[in-house]
Amino acid sequence: MPDSAHVYLYGNRILYLSIAAGLFFLLFIVQLVRKRKMSERFALVWMVIPVLLILFSSNRGLLERLAVMAGIAYAPALMIPIIFGLFTLVSLYFSVKASKSEQQIKKLAQELALLRHAVQQTQPAVRDQESE
Amino acid sequence: MSTTGKTARAPRILIVIPAYNEEKSVVRVAREALASAPGVEVLVVDDCSTDRTAAILAGEGINHVSLPVNLGIGGAVQTGFLYAWEKGHDIVMQVDGDGQHPPGQIPHLLAAMREGGLDAVIGSRYAAGSQIVSSRARRIGGGLLGALIRLATGQRVTDPTSGFRAYNRHALEYLRHYYPQEYPEPIIAIDLLRNGFKLGEVPILMKEREHGASSITGLDTLLYMIKVIFAIIIVKIRRRR
Numbered sequence: 001m002p003d004s005a006h007v008y009l010y011g012n013r014i015l016y017l018s019i020a021a022g023l024f025f026l027l028f029i030v031q032l033v034r035k036r037k038m039s040e041r042f043a044l045v046w047m048v049i050p051v052l053l054i055l056f057s058s059n060r061g062l063l064e065r066l067a068v069m070a071g072i073a074y075a076p077a078l079m080i081p082i083i084f085g086l087f088t089l090v091s092l093y094f095s096v097k098a099s100k101s102e103q104q105i106k107k108l109a110q111e112l113a114l115l116r117h118a119v120q121q122t123q124p125a126v127r128d129q130e131s132e
Numbered sequence: 133m134s135t136t137g138k139t140a141r142a143p144r145i146l147i148v149i150p151a152y153n154e155e156k157s158v159v160r161v162a163r164e165a166l167a168s169a170p171g172v173e174v175l176v177v178d179d180c181s182t183d184r185t186a187a188i189l190a191g192e193g194i195n196h197v198s199l200p201v202n203l204g205i206g207g208a209v210q211t212g213f214l215y216a217w218e219k220g221h222d223i224v225m226q227v228d229g230d231g232q233h234p235p236g237q238i239p240h241l242l243a244a245m246r247e248g249g250l251d252a253v254i255g256s257r258y259a260a261g262s263q264i265v266s267s268r269a270r271r272i273g274g275g276l277l278g279a280l281i282r283l284a285t286g287q288r289v290t291d292p293t294s295g296f297r298a299y300n301r302h303a304l305e306y307l308r309h310y311y312p313q314e315y316p317e318p319i320i321a322i323d324l325l326r327n328g329f330k331l332g333e334v335p336i337l338m339k340e341r342e343h344g345a346s347s348i349t350g351l352d353t354l355l356y357m358i359k360v361i362f363a364i365i366i367v368k369i370r371r372r373r
Contacts, residue, residue: 106203106207106313109200109203110199110207110210110211113198113199114197114214114218116197
């Protein structure tokens, strides 16, 4: 095998692996949605990661241009900060969602407790009315 | 002589007692709270206890609500505030269900609120005239938080972690919307001051808890301090409501 072909093949190995990992991740998310273990809304957020991963991995020209802009000599190494950044953004998004859900659950629990109390207070009166 | 025909009515007071697994002390605390001042009402908020707290309260006929999930001290207390708001109470008090806050001292808080024209009153273990029954670590922690609050608001709060408190309806209107779920006491002190409420302290004597364990113990103390300090900084930099 010529040296240049060897370098190209092994230099691109991380990119092939990234495409494979992206596809696997994408299928895994689709499976979760299909089995109703994840809602479509959240699945779309998660899908951003494998889609961008596949996009950057399959377009070496784009990756190299970005690597030059970022001052990274070895273009595939750019995948590391890209993946890290994407996961960070998705984690932040879900933390915001979790905080909102926490507030909503708290409000629901409080409303339920107060309503149950109100019903228990009125039940004797209702029973008295019924017995008259 | 009044020309309006209206007569001044006594303020309606609700004492909120948050309780989580307090089956040994909550009934006595509730009864003492009821006897502490004429006309006061009591609401025990059972925070999804795993012991017989709810059953005992029901058996004793004590007014209580039971949360379907454990919300923590902040969520439980705020449930009481929502109840007080809906029922039209003028003053709401918080007294812990573990017997640490002597209900006999409730009138001191009410008098301080009335005489000082305050929106919120904290029963302080460390204010001048109080009798301290507390560990040194707890005092140091409280002192540090107090210093932070002073830095942020300019007002001295000697016992920001005390949960023995009274709020008027003006403060209640605010607290029914904004009340932190975890470690609410120091955060609420600074939040109220930053939003223009009048907050004061009254010296009281607190007892060691009779039953149950503190929610702030051992290594948790460090985590507690970090969380509260972070929350105080957030309250300080947040826009006023």
